[in-house]
Amino acid sequence: MEAYTLIRKIHKDCPLCDKVHEIEERKRTASTIIKGEEVAYEERFFFCANANEEENEFETGSMANENLLNARNAYRVKNHLLTSREIIEIRESYGLSQVDLAKLLGWGEATISRYESKAIQDEAYDTMLRIIKDSPLKALEFLKKNGDKFPGSKRNDIREKMVEKLDSYGKEFLTRQAMEGEYANYNELSDANGYTLLDIDKIECIISYFAEQVTNLYKVKLMKMLWYADVLFYQQSGKSMTGLVYRHDAMGALPIGHYSLMNLENLNIQEEAGVSYDAVMYHVYPSEHVNKTRISDVEKKVLDAVIVKFKNFKAQEIVEYMHKERAYIETNSGEIIPFGLAKEIRAF
């Protein structure tokens, strides 16, 4: 028998025995072939205990659609294509309807609607969507090119929205580029990045999450909390969470690109004049501009463990705590701290 998880039991009309009775809603990992490739995905279905073994499962129309969407998104993730959710997010970030975004990019009017609900986008379409995702400036160029497809007032509304996004997003975009440049040497999975590639969306989400739970969060402590979160997650899954690469620094583990990190516009970081470690103190607050969907429940559990452990530590205390880790003792100043060594941290 195949493995499954029970989601819930409900009374409903059963098409198999044609009456209303208690039915189990279940999920399992299924696999299917998409474009010649086998992909694993999560499938939901109903189970009727009264029916015979050959035909005791059924799905509703909306369930079938959702399962199909899951399968296609699994294919997209596997092939590094934007998921339907990500396409929706890009569109919504510009406040555009499906038809308007399709027009903006010079595509057939139904294209975006299809990509959000069923069809898998070709590589070239994916690239265009990514271009405007990361740059309102590029979106404005598309508007210049395809603007005649919109009535004048609509065109002005769209432009206004893009300019607005440019004001806040422009700096974020440049900072991300700088940070990605600093990680150009770490574009391969390795012991240095914990077998995860740099994920700035996720890092922003984690930092804001920490700041929600920890009052008086400053840079020094934050850097250590990021390291412990990455290391703990690596212990559990063999992969780090963020893709950050950490060096041995006088104050403990410090990620490459930490200056850029503090400049990310999506974060809510205020500079304050300080006396201790930093000449300038970076006070980290929760931010409304981060993508909150980027951390999974499993990751959240790890973050919570780190928060519980260090919530009340002062910067100096967490630095001293980290100094006693093997990862710190056995590396020299300026050296990368490999995750293979980092995972030897003392028990939490």
Ligand SMILES: [Zn+2]
């Ligand atoms: Zn039944």
